[in-house]
Amino acid sequence: xxxxxxxxxxxxxxxxxxxxxxxxxxxxxxxxxxxxxxQAPGKGLEWVANIKQDGxxxxxxxxVKGRFTISRDNAKNSLYLQMNSLRAEDTAVYYCASLIVxxxxxxxxxxxxxxxxx
Amino acid sequence: xxxxxxxxSVSVAPGQTARITCGxxxxxxxxxxxxxxxxxxxxxxxxxxxxxxxxxxxERFSGSNSGNTATLTISRVExxxxxxxxxxxxxxxxxxxxxxxxxxxxVL
Numbered sequence: 001x002x003x004x005x006x007x008x009x010x011x012x013x014x015x016x017x018x019x020x021x022x023x024x025x026x027x028x029x030x031x032x033x034x035x036x037x038x039q040a041p042g043k044g045l046e047w048v049a050n051i052k053q054d055g056x057x058x059x060x061x062x063x064v065k066g067r068f069t070i071s072r073d074n075a076k077n078s079l080y081l082q083m084n085s086l087r088a089e090d091t092a093v094y095y096c097a098s099l100i101v102x103x104x105x106x107x108x109x110x111x112x113x114x115x116x117x118x
Numbered sequence: 119x120x121x122x123x124x125x126x127s128v129s130v131a132p133g134q135t136a137r138i139t140c141g142x143x144x145x146x147x148x149x150x151x152x153x154x155x156x157x158x159x160x161x162x163x164x165x166x167x168x169x170x171x172x173x174x175x176x177e178r179f180s181g182s183n184s185g186n187t188a189t190l191t192i193s194r195v196e197x198x199x200x201x202x203x204x205x206x207x208x209x210x211x212x213x214x215x216x217x218x219x220x221x222x223x224x225v226l
Contacts, residue, residue, distance in 0.1 A: 044217060045204050045220070046217065047216070059214065095160055101163075101166055101167075102149055103215070104206070105151070105153070106166070108160040
């Protein structure tokens with residue numbers, strides 16, 4: 001079964017850090033670009049970052065550049081998002097998603113909630 | 119940055135046809151993808167590359183794209199189609215992925 005499972009979310013104070021993980025199974029993880037997408041409470045979807053198969057290319061939405069770092073470990077079939085200098089506006093459900101078919105997000109995890117609050 | 123505009127809501131009676139638009143500058147030159155999201159659940163891809171359906175998605179879901187508007191059409195609407203729908207493209211000028219504002223479909 002094709003599956004993505006996120007973990008690592010939680011409550012963190014403004015200015016703090018958090019590392020999200022996403023475990024992939026059921027497909028050849030190392031062959032595809034991967035992404036993080038977030039959704040603030042009651043709001044729409046927002047692409048956050050994506051990473052090439054070998055990790056050599058990474059792209060970020062402007063609002064997280066310099067604060068978030070996407071990475072992957074193909075040996076462990078895992079995707080990561082290191083989030084530093086967190087702000088209240090980073091509060092959201094964070095989904096990992098694969099880009100297998102074209103440039104569409106075809107497989108999604110169940111999401112992990114990140115709350116930034118004092 | 120590239121902007122995708124959707125109507126906030128669409129209402130449709132069961133058995134009728136729902137059409138959800140996604141407006142963007144010359145969107146017809148891009149590949150458009152559509153997602154369905156039910157409350158408390160992750161999004162699901164229902165149409166990709168303008169008009170293709172992933173395995174397991176009913177034929178009732180179809181898409182088109184031309185000029186400045188892409189459209190997701192849901193035929194013979196069922197109560198289970200009630201959800202939020204988002205369009206999405208990849209903007210090559212910025213290497214960014216862009217989502218539409220989202221449309222809530224209500225089945226009357």
